[in-house]
Amino acid sequence: MERSIENIWKEGFESNKSFELPVVRDLYTRKSKLIIDKIKSTSKWDNLSLIPMAIVLFGVFIFLDKMLLGFYIGTLLVLLFFLNKKMLNNLDMFNPSSNTYQYLINYVSQLKSIQKFYIKLLAIGPPILIIPAYWMYFQGTSVMSGFRGLDIYFQILIIVVTAIVLSGIGIFSYKISTHVLYGKLIMRIEEIIKDMEELQKSKF
Amino acid sequence: MSKDFYTQFILPYAGIIIKICRAYTDNEEDFQDYYQEVCLQLWKSRENFKGDSKWSTWVYRISLNISLSLLKKDKKVNKKSVELQNLATVVPQESNPFNDESLKLLYLAIKQLPELDRAIILLYLEENSYQEIAEIIGLLPNNIGVKITRIKKKLKILLDGKIY
Numbered sequence: 423m424e425r426s427i428e429n430i431w432k433e434g435f436e437s438n439k440s441f442e443l444p445v446v447r448d449l450y451t452r453k454s455k456l457i458i459d460k461i462k463s464t465s466k467w468d469n470l471s472l473i474p475m476a477i478v479l480f481g482v483f484i485f486l487d488k489m490l491l492g493f494y495i496g497t498l499l500v501l502l503f504f505l506n507k508k509m510l511n512n513l514d515m516f517n518p519s520s521n522t523y524q525y526l527i528n529y530v531s532q533l534k535s536i537q538k539f540y541i542k543l544l545a546i547g548p549p550i551l552i553i554p555a556y557w558m559y560f561q562g563t564s565v566m567s568g569f570r571g572l573d574i575y576f577q578i579l580i581i582v583v584t585a586i587v588l589s590g591i592g593i594f595s596y597k598i599s600t601h602v603l604y605g606k607l608i609m610r611i612e613e614i615i616k617d618m619e620e621l622q623k624s625k626f
Numbered sequence: 627m628s629k630d631f632y633t634q635f636i637l638p639y640a641g642i643i644i645k646i647c648r649a650y651t652d653n654e655e656d657f658q659d660y661y662q663e664v665c666l667q668l669w670k671s672r673e674n675f676k677g678d679s680k681w682s683t684w685v686y687r688i689s690l691n692i693s694l695s696l697l698k699k700d701k702k703v704n705k706k707s708v709e710l711q712n713l714a715t716v717v718p719q720e721s722n723p724f725n726d727e728s729l730k731l732l733y734l735a736i737k738q739l740p741e742l743d744r745a746i747i748l749l750y751l752e753e754n755s756y757q758e759i760a761e762i763i764g765l766l767p768n769n770i771g772v773k774i775t776r777i778k779k780k781l782k783i784l785l786d787g788k789i790y
Contacts, residue, residue, distance in 0.1 A: 434729025
């Protein structure tokens with residue numbers, strides 16, 4: 423005679439009363455791995471996007487008959503790509519299998535130190551590296567002759583103000599893009615660290 | 627999570643968590659992950675439990691919510707990884723934790739149901755009232771009876787002649 427599903431369920435679990443309970447351990451290993459993988463893939467693509475950007479800008483400046491400027495900007499972007507790559511390789515050196523908690527702490531701290539490094543770089547880099555690009559762009563134009571005709575103090579003032587504005591734009595764009603791409607992921611890692619600390623306190 | 631919390635509030639209800647997690651996973655590794663995540667969320671959400679319903683109702687609710695959300699995430703991840711592999715090489719690893727062959731077949735049939743139907747039939751088989759099922763799932767109690775009849779019919783078709 424065919425058994426009802428209700429009976430199969432009831433009798434089946436009665437005969438399975440002794441089945442083993444799962445062991446609760448490494449609660450955050452999988453979750454952490456997923457978030458770190460997401461950060462890794464985002465940063466990889468984020469960095470790779472610099473290469474097509476360099477090629478496109480090089481092409482645009484060739485089209486505008488500013489080959490030297492195109493080469494200069496393209497080279498800067500390629501150098502930035504290799505610098506990022508080196509930073510990301512350093513992040514991969516942490517070993518996730520040893521201790522998830524320590525791994526996450528180290529990972530977040532390394533990520534934050536990379537961010538601090540780029541904020542400093544963007545504060546100094548754009549004025550030093552982009553002002554020559556302006557010079558290359560406006561060289562031989564009426565804008566440049568007009569600039570040269572200005573009082574030397576006024577020239578310095580324009581350069582300083584441009585440098586400060588460029589730094590501000592650089593830092594602001596970096597912070598916004600970092601927040602959009604990595605903000606939530608970093609926040610999730612910090613939540614996990616907080617939970618793990620609470621679990622440790624409870625001596626689980 | 628203190629050991630007291632685990633012993634007092636999770637261990638006596640582990641059966642509920644296990645039965646639900648089994649219905650939404652296809653292998654032992656995923657099952658362990660789902661079980662652990664449910665335990666963790668029960669611990670994290672302990673202060674949100676106001677005592678308006680039974681603790682077991684809370685356990686059902688958390689177990690189902692977590693299983694459904696993990697399943698959704700896994701589907702996204704699997705979709706990406708399947709795209710990278712040859713489809714023919716992707717074979718689901720079925721774990722067989724049950725001694726009873728009929729129970730195993732019933733589980734296999736339940737896993738073929740849509741996610742919400744799976745939740746409803748699990749709650750029904752666990753002898754929850756229509757009112758309790760409605761509370762956990764968030765549907766009207768009147769609809770639950772009709773849904774259960776339909777799901778049982780589907781299961782009967784899936785299991786036709788396979789269990790005795």
